[in-house]
Amino acid sequence: GAVVSQHPSWVICKSGTSVKIECRSLDFQATTMFWYRQFPKQSLMLMATSNEGSKATYEQGVEKDKFLINHASLTLSTLTVTSAHPEDSSFYICSASRAGDQDEQFFGPGTRLTVL
């Protein structure tokens, strides 16, 4: 149990376009979902936390208008990178936690974004 999927696993896009990444909890209801990114040789850095039906809470330095997060259901959260630029190229990974157990996070396999 506690499986999280992400789609797509990799994407290449042109500068200026928008890219949407989906994160789904397959066998549990995820009241909270988290979005991280990882640049080469760095650690996973939390970008934002989203609770189902609420606006996401963004970490300091993360532009909420650039990284749009939607958590409209208990099994799906999406991250849209708007007007992507080469410096947004990174590895994006989501995680989800269950109701009543927010301290345990289950991770998706991640999405490699390359912006040309």
Next chain:
Amino acid sequence: ILNVEQSPQSLHVQEGDSTNFTCSFPSSNFYALHWYRWETAKSPEALFVMTLNGDEKKKGRISATLNTKEGYSYLYIKGSQPEDSATYLCACTTSGTYKYIFGTGTRLKVLA
């Protein structure tokens, strides 16, 4: 800012060798320490969640210890196998928040 550090960054061991790596974290306001095993192109897999000082947990050939007073955790692998090859991540949470602060990971390669 909470800083979690892992060492070494990477290591190669021979099949059958035992190995260990370290996760260091600030001890103030500590709540929990998480260890994950992350294979390429897969989801990080939770190994252990540890909260109590002196805690020791075991899962097959893998075990972990926790020292919250001095701010470190060790992960041990006994009799390494090629299938143990992965990146091992630790993450720390502090009191009052569910946010994970990750280390950069230790990349283990077990040579057959």
